[in-house]
Amino acid sequence: MSKPVLYSYFRSSCSWRVRIALLMKKIDFEYSAVHLVKDGGQQRSEEYSTTNPMQQVPTLVINGQPISQSIAILEYLDEVYPDPPLLPKDSLQRAKVREITETICSGIQPLQNLVVLQKIGEEKKNEWGHFWINKGFVALEKILNKTAGKYCLGDQVTMADLCLVPQVGNALRFNIDMSMFPLISKINEELSKLEAFKKAHPFAQPDCPEDLR
Amino acid sequence: MSKPVLYSYFRSSCSWRVRIALLMKKIDFEYSAVHLVKDGGQQRSEEYSTTNPMQQVPTLVINGQPISQSIAILEYLDEVYPDPPLLPKDSLQRAKVREITETICSGIQPLQNLVVLQKIGEEKKNEWGHFWINKGFVALEKILNKTAGKYCLGDQVTMADLCLVPQVGNALRFNIDMSMFPLISKINEELSKLEAFKKAHPFAQPDCPEDLR
Known part of the structure; x- marks a missing residue:
């Protein structure tokens, strides 16, 4: 299996949420920068828009599957990599x-x-x-x-x-x-x-x- | 146990999401209307603001505990009343x-x-x-x-x-x-x-x- 790839922009607060989760759970990942301002916004490129029609970061590609929207990603990571948990039990x-x-x-x-x-x-x-x-x-x-x-x-x-x-x-x-x-x-x-x-x-x-x- | 109480406004799309879930899961509930326009917005009253500091609908009070934010409520209902499920298994x-x-x-x-x-x-x-x-x-x-x-x-x-x-x-x-x-x-x-x-x-x-x- 190839490493998960995180499409991220350093300043994006939604990307930041997912970076913390990946680091807490010690998931080795590749960082792929998407500059939200340069070139009129690289998130608007045809290639990136196909993966993420909302033209936003982050997107996490994991096991070849793209998941976008940061809380959806956090919930997924917490289900598949439960240690340490991001939610209490109750x-x-x-x-x-x-x-x-x-x-x-x-x-x-x-x-x-x-x-x-x-x-x-x-x-x-x-x-x-x-x-x-x-x-x-x-x-x-x-x-x-x-x-x-x-x-x-x-x-x-x-x-x-x-x-x-x-x-x-x-x-x-x-x-x-x-x-x-x-x-x-x-x-x-x-x-x-x-x-x-x-x-x-x-x-x-x-x-x-x-x-x- | 008293019935769950849903604080809702008929037009609020976030309240509407929770109403569907309660009805799908056949959870008997009391409807408590919060008029978002009348009286300068009833969600801004001191009493409601204490329960919901964001001054938004919906709030679901269940087993005496208030939960606000519609997706948080949907996730809770799906955990506690799993039938029918609102999420797939995979x-x-x-x-x-x-x-x-x-x-x-x-x-x-x-x-x-x-x-x-x-x-x-x-x-x-x-x-x-x-x-x-x-x-x-x-x-x-x-x-x-x-x-x-x-x-x-x-x-x-x-x-x-x-x-x-x-x-x-x-x-x-x-x-x-x-x-x-x-x-x-x-x-x-x-x-x-x-x-x-x-x-x-x-x-x-x-x-x-x-x-x-």
Whole structure:
């Protein structure tokens, strides 16, 4: 069997989620860079669009099969490579992890991704990004106040944590005042100490420009 | 044990997904209407916001525990009430169902929901909604061309179908030209014949105004 291939862009927060999972589960993979800005966006090429009609990263090609959409990939990896698990055993606890995950991946990230900011336009994109990330983080801070331990749900690293850190990464790019979100900040800090999270960081990727490292 | 309570708004496509699941699985539930427009939006009340800090519908309160975010609810229901299943058995097939689900629930719906349209403003909201639904449906039609049978994935009703029908419902409200999407239209038509899908339709809900029925 050939190695899994991850189509990724160093800055993409959705790719970042999957990189953490692959590293946590020690799955050896090949990194294939898709530059979302260069050449008018390499994700729009005919070849890539055939594999990923939404023209987004990430795509994971595994056992010759492409899977796109980051949470679909995380759920697949957790079923096929269960160690370490990204979800707790208890169904209600799993629901809470998925609730936090979806709050980020449907409630916040889609509103501040590259293609939406391009549509909003250069002049208004900063206010727009600020608005949705702040709104989402106000809610997320309240949700986490009921669920968090060291991480988003108690002291086990879960799928929710794999979404939280990249979303904080986006917030920092928007210069969001993170002092308003002490719990999110604390969890992000704890997670950032872990080896898989360090290696999955945008600045540690092969397609990250030298001057950002 | 008290009956599960679904906090829902008749028009909300995310509530609609969960209504279909509850009906398919024959789970007896109480319907609690949250009007997203009246009183400045009842989802913004202090009481509801405590349960659902994102101030969104649906929320399902089950065994006294609130779960929010529609896909988190669907996954929970499928684990605890497995009959009929909303996911296939094979992991790769499950990934494909979740890929289609996420294409809708992260890639399309969040960009055209009520709160985003309110931010975009009365003048531009129609063009905005059209743009994102059309863009998403162009991709979805291609994805489904590789996976569909009678329904989104082969001939089994899955989580993806529970998201497709409400998204087509939204498209119709935006007067999207559905003749551009023959496969989505055909699957939607097949699904709309099923009893659970009929009963879950917005116009069949207790909070639907008389003149829309």
